[in-house]
Amino acid sequence: MMDKVSFTIDGLEVVVDNGTSVLEAALRNNIYIPHLCYHPDLEARGACRLCIVEIGGGELVTSCRMPVESGMVVKTKSPKIEKIIRPVVELLIADHHASCASCPSSSHCELQKLMAHLRIDRRRVRRLRLPKVKAPLDTTNPCFDYDPNKCVLCGICLQTCESIHRVSALYYVGRGYTTRIAFYGDKSRCESCRECVTRCPVGALISRKT
Amino acid sequence: MEELEEQLLREVLSFYRGKKNELIPILLEVQGNFSYLPEDAIQLIASFLNIAEGEIYSVASFYAQFRLLPLGRQCVTVCRGTACHIRGSHQILQEIEKAVGVKEGETSSDMEYTLETVACIGCCALAPCLRINNNVHGEMTLEKVRGLFNPESSSGLSLDGRG
């Protein structure tokens, strides 16, 4: 088996280790592909669907789970991608109670980053229906608060807790649109390492100053 | 949890081996006995299966069957399947809400009625239909709803549900 594979991404010939995902290969070569649920330390979940790229004859795949194959030709931008990805981001923004000015994550927020990358037009977002009710802040964790209105349900916090402590103190509850991240248990379960807070791509997990 | 209830729960659990994949069957059976998943029961199941309580809530909240609140003596389940919808299940639901005085998803304060909806009962040829506890009533009309839930009519729930 080869150790290295070479492929083409946006016209650029790139050589990476065998087994590297298309998304990782792109990021390492300074090609940004929108993403929210990917974190370099965690297994790729393919849940946010934003990292879709075009390969070969036009097949659309999530780049985070697609391993690079020798000779593969990848396009990260195309009218086809643009047409289906832009509405997803607009949907997310319409649903995200964004008040970037007062958000502690502002300036290091992945959502802001991908909005800038895609040059999201706020007027297009206004065509969408905004949620009518704001969910209350969850303050049950001893060291951080959870704002469900800002959460994009990327799952990074859960995966982080699981990978560090083997058993997660964070869980998905509910289903569909009402899915939330919930904290169960007491101080003995959460070791207050705040790794989940650090890795949250948006401002959904907020460290509490004590 | 009362002693009798705990005894019942332990008896239910005695038929299982304590493996994680038994969670959903256990929850269904516990709910079958208690009409809902009591908090104490969830604690006991968690220790029996050696998993966190949070995991049980996480799984239970994913599936439409599970309830965390007790049911009324009469659980009225209105089908909102496609055939029922286009034959007017919405009006049937509204009429029942009027008749029993609770909204979808609620239980009356005297614990007599719980009103729920379900994705499909599977009696589409008899649409619109509903279920009261375990009995299916098909081809519902507003008049039949009034007949079923009229407190003056003693025959009320013994109606055979036919048109």
Place this chain on the structure above:
Amino acid sequence: MIKKQYSLTVCQGTGCISGGAEDIFSSLEDEIDRLNLGEGIRIKRTGCHGFCQRGPLVVVDPETSSGLFYSKVAPGDVSDIIQSFLPGGKPVERLFYRDPASSKPIPNYHDIPFYRKQERIVLRNCGHIDPEDIDDYLATGGYQALRKALFEMTPEQIIAEVKQSGLRGLGGAGFPAGRKWEATFRAGGNEKYVICNADEGDPGAFQDRSVLEADPHSVLEGMVIAGYAVGARRGFIYVRAEYPLAVKRLRIAITQARDKGFLGRDILGSGFGFDIEIFRGAGAFVCGESTALVLSIEGKRGMPKPLPRPRTAEVGLWGKPTLLNNVKTFANIPLIIVRGSEWFASRGTETSKGTAIFSLTGKVANCGLIEVPMGTRLREIIFDIGGGVPGGKAFKAVQTGGPSGGCIPASLLDMPVDFDSLTAAGSMMGSGGMVVMDEDTCMVDVARYFLDFTQRESCGQCIPCRVGTKQMFSVLDDITTGQGRPEDIDLLLELGESVAGTSLCALGQTAPNPVLTTIRYFRDEYEAHIHEKRCPAGVCQALVSKTPSLSKREGEGDK
């Protein structure tokens, strides 16, 4: 006292039971005992006949050409039915089925158009045998396919037979069954599983329930044969918790099959061992996705796994190769084994072999469960078998494929019904729901209804499905309550394309279909709601005061 032998069958499907069929059965039994007619009249319970709408059903001598069909039987009819067998007795005419158009009584079971035009293969035993008595199944040749498979065929031969039959999965996607079997067979390891998907999540389909209630052994037999062919020793039936009667009859059937040696460590002395467990689903439409269903059996949230990933046939339950097929797919297997793939493939179309089963419901005269050869025209199903739209109303559309499917307009009524034609029309076969809609059905309301369903059933893990179906529902809700905006149709089309193109699993990928097809074929109804604040069908309550009453002429009553 009675010269002839009569056989009396009483349907005990969920539909007929809801009409009091259990009481009718016991009253008939009592009456036979009271008059001491047990010698001349044999009475038995059967599963669903399919014609639930006319229930409770009692059929006299169903196996003979002169069999009588009694519909809407009530306890008060019992004595007259029994009297009819006595010398000089006459059939009970008031219980005859009447043709909806001519009101002409049709006494004979086999003359009723609802049955006459069907070809029942999967439903072969439904309504004919007692589902709680394995001997009744054996009397129809039951478990002969299993004997043949175990003693005369190799696993490779069985898989070849299934492949040659052209059988496609009848749970929704229509994937060739034989290829799944082969992939599971080829996958390594000696621990494999067979799962029967009986979760029937389509809110408007009940054929899986009916088959399980009426003929559970045909499914068990299909599963054991599958187990032998792919090399599995354990099977699961994943059945909706909403189907208590199906669960009860499956339990009885499994116990009886074990007692007779059709399940267990050493089946019929062949050395092959296989057993089946029932797993009750807990209510999640998304568990129709194979990876979600597998997670559910493992005791987890049923959140589908994204592609690229190995197929369930290779990495399934507990990471082992797993064959997952639908109830109807398994029920076909015994016949394919006994009669051969050629016999099976002789019906249907070039790419869709065998029969299709539909739950024919909605605004149609004869509601019930039907089975027709693939390729039968929609018109034949709805008008010949279904008896057309009742009450002199005009046919508007037929919805197939449930929340993943679409609405097909009158202009396509001559379309043949098979996997590919339905997909080409923007709909799909799905799990076999077929809901007829008439002039009083609002197509925007129907689209809103389905998006309400999918947004409730979305698992929530991927953004387009979680937020997109919710948004599409909100827009449709606004349109049906008079708050639609001029740009909403374009918005729905754009969102629909995005949700379909980006969602993680088939639930989200197909969720926009009901919206996209209703815009494609009934755009004028959307426009009336948005621009004129009018619901042409008179369904949307908020717009109803602005809707012309049915007595007014078309185009006259706006505003």
